[in-house]
Amino acid sequence: MQGGVIPDRVYVLSGPPGSGKTTFGVQFLAYGASTGVPGLYVSLTRGAETTLENMSGYNLNIPALTGRDMLFFRDVKSVPDYADSGTSISPSTVYAEILDFVNMHSIKRLVIDSMSTLRFSVTDQTSKDMEIGRFIQNLSQLDCTTILISEMVDPSTYSAEQYACDGLVFFHNFMRGRSMTRAIQIIKMCGTVHDCEMRKLEFTADGLRVLGKIV
Ligand SMILES: Nc1ncnc2c1ncn2[C@@H]1O[C@H](COP(=O)(O)OP(=O)(O)OP(=O)(O)O)[C@@H](O)[C@H]1O
Ligand SMILES: [Mg+2]
Numbered sequence: 001m002q003g004g005v006i007p008d009r010v011y012v013l014s015g016p017p018g019s020g021k022t023t024f025g026v027q028f029l030a031y032g033a034s035t036g037v038p039g040l041y042v043s044l045t046r047g048a049e050t051t052l053e054n055m056s057g058y059n060l061n062i063p064a065l066t067g068r069d070m071l072f073f074r075d076v077k078s079v080p081d082y083a084d085s086g087t088s089i090s091p092s093t094v095y096a097e098i099l100d101f102v103n104m105h106s107i108k109r110l111v112i113d114s115m116s117t118l119r120f121s122v123t124d125q126t127s128k129d130m131e132i133g134r135f136i137q138n139l140s141q142l143d144c145t146t147i148l149i150s151e152m153v154d155p156s157t158y159s160a161e162q163y164a165c166d167g168l169v170f171f172h173n174f175m176r177g178r179s180m181t182r183a184i185q186i187i188k189m190c191g192t193v194h195d196c197e198m199r200k201l202e203f204t205a206d207g208l209r210v211l212g213k214i215v
Helices: 021-034 048-055 062-067 091-104 115-120 125-139 160-164
Strands: 010-015 039-043 071-075 109-113 145-151 167-176 179-189 198-204 207-213
Touching: 010 021, 010 160, 021 039, 021 048, 021 062, 021 071, 021 109, 021 145, 021 207, 039 048, 039 091, 048 062, 048 071, 062 071, 091 109, 091 125, 115 125, 115 145, 125 145, 125 160, 145 160
Parallel strands: 010 145, 010 167, 039 071, 039 109, 109 145
Antiparallel strands: 167 179, 179 198, 198 207
């Protein structure tokens, strides 16, 4: 890309299990927070504490950044518990909670993990795509650079959020020869020049690192 993502837009990161989506999102937040840009990681399942624990092992200074209120990990419920019968959860209630937190802490980088869970909060199947579209439209009005993580459910079809977002990045995790290879690929990035090649992705003690093209 020509120097990185355009700020204040909404990007979608899609990939299979264990491909590094959460790591990428948290790394993006940690880099921002370490330069004075407050970041928020929103787990739509009840997993923010676990993610914080998992990611604290990397040399990203995460415990210090959370301690200084530069980086936040929060759960926002997108699916009611069995005990919560009658509780009304929808993309708009999820958005309202995020909006409150963003305003309260002047958040400028936002990661939402994951869209797939948000889908479950829309009970009316016919309005699912429209609701996801509205959610993204509202997010794009925030003064935040946002990464929406979405699991790659069916690689042969694109989901509503993949169309509605400003940029789309795929992570891959596939068999190559006798071992698994991880890769990153930019599918679209409105407003900037990019290629669509797959590049090798490697986990290091400092987080993810992008290597050369896969040929
Ligand atoms: N130091 C480390 N700490 C945690 N995970 C590591 C570390 N080094 C490598 N990994 C790899 O990171 C993978 C998980 O990455 P991550 O949670 O970012 O993936 P994900 O795409 O978000 O997965 P999911 O779809 O299950 O949420 C593990 O499967 C593991 O192979
Ligand atoms: Mg994850």
